[in-house]
Amino acid sequence: MNKEIVYVVSDSVGETAELMVKAVAAQFNGGDVEIKHVSYVEDIKDLNNVFTAAKYSNSIIAYTIVIPPLKQYLDQRAREEGIIAIDLMNPLMKAFIQKFNKEPIRQPRLMRKLDDNYFRRVEAIEFAVKYDDGQDLRGINNADIVLIGVSRTSKTPLSMYLAHKRFKVANVPLVPEITPPDELFDIPKNKCVGLVITPDKLNEIRKERLKNLGLTSQANYSSLDRILEELDYAEKIMKRIGCPIINVSNKAIEETADLLLAMLKKRGVVFHE
Template sequence: MAEKEIVYVISDSVGETAEIVVKAVASQFNGGHVDIRRNSYVEDTEDLEEAILLARKDHSLIAYTLVVPALKEYLDKRAAEEGITAIDLLNPLMDAFVKRFNKEPRHRPGLMRRLDEEYFRKVEAIEFAVKYDDGRDPRGIARADIVLIGVSRTSKTPLSMYLAHQRYKVANVPLVPEVAPPDEIFTLRRGKCVGLIITPDKLNAIRKERLKALGLTSQANYASYERILEELDYAEKIMKRVGCPVINVSNKAVEETASLILDVLKMERSSNR
C-alpha cells in the first residue's frame, strides 16, 4: 500500500480552517488520502522551526493560517530557504478585503474560534429551552438564566426559543390551578423570573383557535371564560408570591415581549445590587 502524502497544517489558532481546506483539496486527488499533521497555537519562531524541519524531512508541503504578520514573514522566508512549498490560505483574501472594503484586519488569532463558541452557546441554550419547556423538569429552574411563568397560551415556549437564539437559557413553567407549581420558583433570586399575563378576551380567542386546530369543540372547558378567569386569578396569586415582574403579552409580538423581558430583568438586577 502506498504511503499517504503528508501535509503540515500550521496555525496560530486551532487550525481547523486550514485542515478543512486541505481536506477539500485532497478529496480531488485519489479519494483524499492525505496525512494531515496539525500544528496548532503556534506562538513563536521556535514552534515554526520545528514544523519546517519536519516538513523538509518528509518532503511535504505546508498549508498555513497565520494572522500574526511576524510569524507569516518568518515562515515564508524559512520555507523558501528550505525549498518547501508553503501555502498561505488566509492572507490573499485578507488583502482583497483591505483593498475592497478599505479596512485593516485585527491580526488577532482565535477570532473564528470565538465565533464558533458563540454558536455553540446558542445551540446549548436552544437545547436547554427544549429540555425545560413547559415545566418538564424543575431542576432546570435553578440553572436557567430566565424563568417564565404563566397560564397556557401566553407564548412561554415561543419566547423561550426566541431568547435561546440570543443565548439565554430559559425554562418555562405553566401555572395551572390543579397543579402546585414547583417549589424552585419561590426560591429564585430577583432578576431571573418573569410572569406573563394576558387579557381574558385575548386568551379566549387564542384558546378557541387552538381547539379548532386540534379538531375539538370550542365549548371545551379549556376555552371557557369561567375557566380562563380562574386560571388568571390563580396565576396572579402565584406571581405575587414569587415577587416577579409581570408583563402583559396581549397583542404583543414575541420579539417585543422578549425585549421587554430583558429590560425588566436588567432593571430588577440593577435594583438588587
C-alpha cells in the first residue's frame, strides 16, 4: 500500500494545520502518516505543484488558506482531481461570522503580525541562546528562571523548551573547580532551580556523549568518582542557595518543564500569561 501522506498547505507557516493533522493522525495507530509542508502559498502555480504530487499518491490535503481566489481554486481543483481537501479554518470562521456578526479580513500571516506572544517567544529564545551555559552572567538577574546543575543534566534543552513557552531562561553549570557566580546567591531563591540526576544515569549519558565525540569512555569526565564529586558539590551549592531541586533522571524535557513550572507556581512565583 502506498505511503499515507497529508499535504499541509498554507498561505502562512502552516504550523496550525500541522498541529491539527498530528492531533487527528494520533488517533489512528499512533499517527504513522507523512506530513509534507507547502508553506507561504501565494499563487495558483504553488497549488498546481501540490496537485501534481498529490494525485499520484495516497494523500489528503489539509489547508489553512484565507485568500478567497486561492481557496476557491483549491476546492474546485480538488473536486476535479478527486482528492480530499479539508479546509481547517473555514468552519470556525463561519461560526464567527454567524454568531458575532463580523466579517474576516481574509489576510494571511496576521498572527505573525499581531500576536505579541510570537515576539515574546522569539525574544525568549534569543535570551536562552545568549545566556546558555553561563556564557554571560548578566543574564542571571534578568532571567525569569535560572537553571543550575552539572554537565549533561538537560539544562540547555530545558532552557530552549521553556523559551518556546516565552520564559527567559539562563543556565549555569556547576563545576567543583569553578566558584559559582555571586549572582546566584543574590537572586530570589525561588527563581533558581537545581537539576540533579542519578550517578549511574549520568555515567551512561556522559559515556554516550564521549562516544559521539570519538573520545575514549575512560576519560575522567565520565568516571563514576568524578561524577559523584560533581553531584556532591552541586548539591551543596543548591542547598546553600535554598532553591527547589528536580531529579531529571529518566524524565522527558516536557515532563521536567511541567514539574518545574508547577513547583515554582506552588512556591508563589508569578509568571506572565
